[in-house]
Amino acid sequence: MKVTSIGNERARIRRREILLSLLPVVLILAVFRVYPIVVALAKSFTNWNGLYRSDFIGFKNYVDFVNDGPFWMILRNTMILLINVPLQVFLGIVIALLLYEQVPGWRIYRAVIYTPQIISAVIIGFLFKIFFGLEGPFNAILNAVGLQGLAIEWFGNSLTALGVIVFSIVWFSIGWQAIVILGGLSAIPPSVFEAAIIDGANYWQRAFRIVIPMLVRVLEFSVIASGVWSLTQLFPFLFSMTKGGPGYETSTLDYMIYLKSFGMGFGTDYGSATAVAVMLLVLVLALTIMEMKLADRADDWG
């Protein structure tokens, strides 16, 4: 009898501990993440201007954005910008393998290669803007080596502007890729590499025959993570380099949300901006679910 009452007392204390430990997290997430997403979802079907006007207009925001808005332009830009993903993963593998095989000075390289991740994307964006400006150092080099014809206004044309943006993203992200892939590599038994070297496999054979097949899971993660990142975190790059222009020629979905809600006069187009936000959310969720499916499959095999 006494034992059970002590047991009950303990269970009661445990319940209180669980409840009080989780309550702050659940409350903060409910108020600052879940509530806003519900509002965004609901308002995407209205002509909301952020204040009093908020009439239900069905799917008009979505339809208008796809039909009349710069939707196809944005889709094209997103596709071009996503080229950064295979580039950074490829370079990440190359560098991770060099670090793994401990080329002389690898500790310093490992520290240095991660520095761009520590510098704010805003700073990096402005630096690239200056480097590739009409009178910037890149054109100065081109002029000096006699390639005046190539010294153009890189941000004046959407394709070259997107090219520079992709370059800046790859430069910014290689360190992250290399470190994550390096983490995966340390899980492969070193004997595998030793055997390959004894059998005479060269660097590229080791990269493609060992690293890629054995790191499928890690590479899937890094591809999806940098894909989602490219869809949602490019704001500072675009804001600093092109402001989404000329026109909408370098805008993406996440940049459009900013333009529609805060960039073109306060609150003019909130309803439409939330519709774009919902589209972005759906896209990100689709990618995430794909990654979880892939993860499940990998577990089945493992």
Added chain:
Amino acid sequence: MLTFIYPLYYMLINSLKTRTSYFTNPFGLPVGALQWENYTTMVSQFQILNLFKNSFVIAAVTVVLLLFVCTFASYVFAKYRFRGKKAVYLAVIATMFIPSQVTIIPLYLLFSKLGMVNTPWSVILSYLALFMPEAILLMTANFRGIIDEMLEAAEIDGCGYFQRLWNVIVPMGRAAIFLSIIFYFITAWNDLFTPMIFLQSMDKRTVMVALAALMGRYTGAPTLQFAGLLLSAIPALIVYFIFQRNIIRGLSVGAIK
């Protein structure tokens, strides 16, 4: 390798030049007297120390609150057994996938109703909610590795909840806690989007918001801009180089992005 260091070097040498000598030769070392004026202007006219203070307060308060809340929750997620744990855990982690652009408009209106727009609290609370799922994921994974016997022994010795947390979980899970402090401090310091929307008044702005304004307005004074870019990057870089080993080690085990 040079490509990763060169931009820092470039900012440094050119921030010490005059405008004309920058345009004559942007690659060479500064000739003649070093132009420290660019830096003194950043301090006197641009009030960069005040901006540092604003950024620091936001980043530091965010990290302290984040650790406080997440350590409790991660301890329970890692070491307690109760019905519905998995569902609550997954729900918390799932909020990680909501992009911050999606929630920014309703959040802005919520904060303006609460009178928090133009105060650091709007940014701190947004960051807190934004960083929480990832921090909990990292810390829970780490706390799971702590041996149960140690917690049981502590409990038998009469340690209550807080004592177990402070004497067992915190010292054993310090790697994850430490990584979170550095990582989220740097992330908060470097962010532009959230503070740009929520903090409009000049004296409340963070470094990155003010820097974006500087870069837009002073295009005629590139060497001053270099001084501003370099100064704003330095605090995070110092933190990184001090704790570099911990960051790299932490990143290769539990990948955070």
